[in-house]
Amino acid sequence: MRATKGRQAVLAALDEASDHPTAEDLLMRARKTDPALSLSSVYRILKEFHDRGMVRRHVFTQGRAVWELAQRALHAHLIDVHTGEIVELPEADLVRMYEAAAETLGYRLRDVRLELYGERIDRG
């Protein structure tokens, strides 16, 4: 895999992200490093990273995908059904249990996505 400007820029944007960026978010952030970068390259780069297991891809109910570095610990996503805001909920303790459950069915676990959909209690 060649060390191109685009790949370095997207990788840096992923590494710096503390939220859950879409491809377009990553494009805007990566352009600080590589101003000529295009959206189609971002998609191609993300697909390649994903194929190599470097990133996780999530599709929440809003329809567009969000991306995060696979090296981050597995965690649950709590999603506000009104605003789409995503809150993280660490759940490291549960992962072993999920692995066991999957194995019971004859599967090797590759990713866990626990998503809780809710609404803030203080605004009905």
Added chain:
Amino acid sequence: MRATKGRQAVLAALDEASDHPTAEDLLMRARKTDPALSLSSVYRILKEFHDRGMVRRHVFTQGRAVWELAQRALHAHLIDVHTGEIVELPEADLVRMYEAAAETLGYRLRDVRLELYGERIDRG
């Protein structure tokens, strides 16, 4: 809500489904009851059912949405990363714990989606 042929047909298709049908799957099945039904009506009907809390909508990594009756018990989805096949994994015991976790963060839980991505052990 008027009891139209389309709505009855989609509801019956959802009720009979033991898998995770897409809008197009539901169209094909519902046409047994209402042969003139169109895909746009299926989407409108599903949107209305969803707004009324009658169905749950999931978007897995494949990009298209799948639908199920909300009256079904919450369960986890174990998804084969190679084939896209969806296996169900009941988890009723865990729901209370998730509700508590969400409430700790000030949210009222509306839906739980636990998705395990794996691959069959017997084929690498």
Added chain:
DNA sequence: CTAAGTGCAAAGAGTTTGCAACAAT
């Protein structure tokens, strides 16, 4: 009757792809 619901075709959103130009090795 008449508002709600529908089919059709066109529009939207997000993502992917063909191709000629370009750049990392």
Added chain:
DNA sequence: ATTGTTGCAAACTCTTTGCACTTAG
């Protein structure tokens, strides 16, 4: 030099919408 990578524009897939027609209540 050579092969992988890119930007652009067009294509694609899934979903939504505008509009005139239809139908349930």
